[in-house]
Amino acid sequence: MKLTIGAVVEPGSTMVTKTGAWRTFAPVVDHKKCIKCSLCEIYCPEACIHQVEGLFVPDLDYCKGCGICSHECPRKAITMILEEK
Amino acid sequence: MKEIRFHGRGGQGAVTAAEMIAIAAYEDGRYSQAFPAFGVERRGAPVMAFARIADDPIRIRSQIYEPDYVVVQDVTLLDVVDVASGLKGTGKIIINTDRQPSALNLNTKAEVVAIDATKIAMETLGRPIVNTTMLGAFCGSTGEIKLESLNKALMTKFSGELANKNLLAIKTAFERVSK
Amino acid sequence: MQNLFAPGHRACAGCAMPTTVKLILDAAGPNTVVASPTGCLEVVSTPYPESAWMVPWVHSLFENASAVASGIEVALKRFGKTDINILVIGGDGSTLDIGMGCISGMFDRGHNVKYICYDNEAYMNTGVQRSSSTPYGTSTSTTPSGKASFGNPRPKKDMPAIAVAHKVPYVATASVAYPVDLRNKVKKAIATPGPAYLQVNAPCITGWNFEAGNTVELSRLSVETCLWPLYEYINGELASVKKIRSKKPVEEYLKVQGRYRHLFKSPDGAELIRKIQAIADANVKKFGLVD
Amino acid sequence: MMKVIEGSHAVAHAVMCCRPDVISAYPITPQTHIVEHLSQLVADGKLNTEFLTVDSEFSALSSLVGASVVGARCYSSTTSQGLALMWEVLYNSSGLRLPLVMTVANRALGAPLNIWNDQQDSVGARDSGWIQLYAENVQEAVDMTPQAYKIAEDPDILLPVMVCMDGFILTHVYEPVYLLEQDKVDSYLPPYRPAVVLDTANPKTFGAFVDPSKFTEYRYMQWDAQIRAKQKIVDAALDFQKIFGRYYGGLIDTYHAEDAEIMIVTMGSVIGTIRDCIDSMRAEGIKVGLTKIRSYRPFPAEALQKALKDASVIAVIEKDTTVGNQSALLTDLKAALYNSKLRMPVLGFTAGLGGRDITVTDIRKMVEISSRAKDGVAESDYQFLDLKKELL
Secondary structure: OOOOHHHOEOOOHHHHOOHHHHOOEEEEEOOOOOOOOOHHHHHOOOOOEEEEOOEEEEOOOOOOOOOHHHHHOOOOOEEEEEOOO | OEEEEEEEEOOOOHHHHHHHHHHHHHHOOOEEEEEEOOOOOOOOOEEEEEEEEEOOOOOOOOOOOOOOEEEEOOHHHHHOOOOOOOOOOOOEEEEEOOOOHHHHOOOOOOEEEEEOHHHHHHHHOOOOOOHHHHHHHHHHHHOOOOHHHHHHHHHOOOOHHHHHHHHHHHHHHHHHHHO | OOOOEOOOOOOOOOOOHHHHHHHHHHHHOOOEEEEEOOOHHHHHHOEOOOOOEOOOEEEOOOOOHHHHHHHHHHHHHHOOOOOOEEEEEEEHHHHHHHOHHHHHHHHHHOOOOEEEEEEOOOEOOOOOEOOOOOOOOOOOOOOOEEOOEEOOOOOOOOHHHHHHHOOOOEEEEEEOOOHHHHHHHHHHHHHOOOOEEEEEEOOOHHHHHOOOOOHHHHHHHHHHOOOOOOEEEEOOEEEEEOOOOOOOOHHHHHOOOHHHHHHHOOOOHHHHHHHHHHHHHHHHHHHOOOO | OEEEEEHHHHHHHHHHHOOOOEEEEOOOOOOHHHHHHHHHHHHOOOOOOEEEEOOOHHHHHHHHHHHHHHOOOEEEEEOHHHHHHOHHHHHHHHHOOOOOEEEEEEOOOOOOOOOOOOOHHHHHOOOOOOEEEEOOOHHHHHHHHHHHHHHHHOOOOOOOEEEEEEOOOOOOOEEEEEOOOHHHHHHHOOOOOOOOOOEOOEOOEEOOEOOHHHHHHHHHHHHHHHHHHHHHHHHHHHHHHHHHOOOOOOOEEEEOOOOOOEEEEEOOOHHHHHHHHHHHHHHOOOOEEEEEEOEEEOOOHHHHHHHHOOOOEEEEEEOOOOOOOOOHHHHHHHHHHHOOOOOOOEEEEEOOHHHOOOOHHHHHHHHHHHHHHHOOOOOOOEEEOOOOHHHO
């Protein structure tokens, strides 16, 4: 890819980098406990928790496994699980 | 090329006087240049300004060390500045004073022109601002610039009643030294 | 929520700053341009040829973002685009220290620029050195605790007060732990003509040294201990404060952070903790945090 | 229209004719008359621009970075300590490839504090990536202003340009100047229409950080743009001549160079005095000529090799020094000649520092020293021409 004058870059292009590779623990959501408060989505630093067909689902392509969602969930519906790689 | 050096005090308009000579000379169809002796002088401190007049474009940028003419706006400067320094023997020094030229003891072979510009300025302008009056004296005693051109130059700086007063100051000084 | 700060950025796992930025942009919307100074945010969000920003964004230098934003504002005005939100989002080092002159100039000229500082209380990008936003008693890499030192000997610089002194019409503090409050304050800042200043508490997992997952919790504790009062100044007057229902002792906040570990080990620690408690108590008094 | 006008006011008028969108500046002697006059033009309703009075020179240039990224044509003016305070932004704006134009009213850098003219300030910024043009007189400083925008904004170049004019000597002189005509400037200089700008409809990121895998290439692109700017500087001068009828050379200009045995190389306002000296020395049979540097960055190495090839000795006179080495133009010139076949003596003379007048006597002394070198009399190849040894 040719360099751009002034190091101009396309918006949102960090998405080519899958930061999910940084992860040690992965969030697992117990959807039965979820009350749809959306705090996990709001607090996620990776902006990678979204509602998919009504359920809050972390996008593991980007989730770095920080555990904020799990910690902040008022119903303890999200558990951090050591990933087997 | 003719080179002119102005001596004044900060706030007396020496730089403006040099500028007006440059404008007037240009009005006469000649080339000109005017610049201050750049400094950090404040109001009241001795200052210098320079002007050059020539028939060809002026390229030289150094200061003036051997002027053809020197204009001294304030006679008290004689005590602190060697106003005649480098003045050509064929040149003229025009001094604002109520004294006779011989009483000034100037170290120069050049002709000394004395004019009481302060008195003229007080009578015409009501204020002791002598730069325009001294220009009238320069114009009358050297013939280097036309009076009409000097008047035109003045009109680029002043307007209305103040312009008329200054024109009168120039005319009075011009006639006094032309005699 | 609309997301204008893309995944794939390189912030530490558990960093509060991306959440802060995400919330700011959610409130500001896509009709926004951002200038950022050098710092963690700039480095993690724009590794060429990638960018996490989905709004127009520019980086020039460490200390000049508010001057750059001033230029953006007048140029947009020149081109008739007066309806665009102009933000600076920068860290505490670039805000309270090196960028101070430019910020003062920007405030003074009254540009319609909203300056938002994500405050993680030290120079995290360069390795946790003390900034003038570092709190009293904090161990940093340039104010380390040791036999002859209890950490940073100075209190936080009161940047919101400095903004108020510039007659900035909207000045507020916020915390990443209170997202509704944060978003409302961003919206209020944007709705207020002229400059605005917002300082957001944003814990740094590396520099503060705490347990993974605790980021938001810590910011909440800073508010609940009254070390980080949430307030608004509108036209120079204290306009609102977040009341604290059950005020927590500062130990609860300090003891879970590595940057305060020395306070619990040294013999003088108890006295230092009392001094930090006094800072919280002074905030309670000054802002009327507790009814 | 020709008019006797102060240099600063003539330059301000030229800036106005270039229709800048944003002007940002901070007061510093001897640059102030330029921005004061621009402010007056704004106050009088003659200049429609956004004029920012900022808190420092650093903020002045920084604000123009923001304005330029939005697509504004920008202008600033500074000197000396102000330029030094801008240092970081000089590199940044050039690296961001922003076509800013700035007049530098050349002045010495302290300490000791000195407000007078030399060229240490801009010469010290020669590696910042800014194109640097040096004016001989007020007219050239005026005419270089639209030329600077033309060069800077060329889509193949996109580099900021400094128009350097000697402080006081040119900024404060009154002399007859042809003021630029707006209609002619409009036909010479098209509006600035950058390809990408900070725009919410097309939200690009500007100024991403670049790691070692690509930084060299970025620096190379900047370097290459300066080299390519050589032709643009020549073209900008020729295009200007077509519309305005005035021409000062492209990268360099020469005077009595054809058969010159002693060739003086220099830049800035001292050239006028040198031209007068050459005329009088020529009348005495001394074969002396002048090569004038218009563009110091990019450095006109090839043009100089060509212009200097028949000289027997070269005398470089400049208003700067490199503490710890010789002076800047001298070392640049010697570097340009080394791999050519030219092997005449090259002598360097630093003069006119901190406002010291460079007189006809100084120029003649330099030519005498150079003449002796031509005849094989070895002397120091670098010296302070007007040094008062009695003070040391």
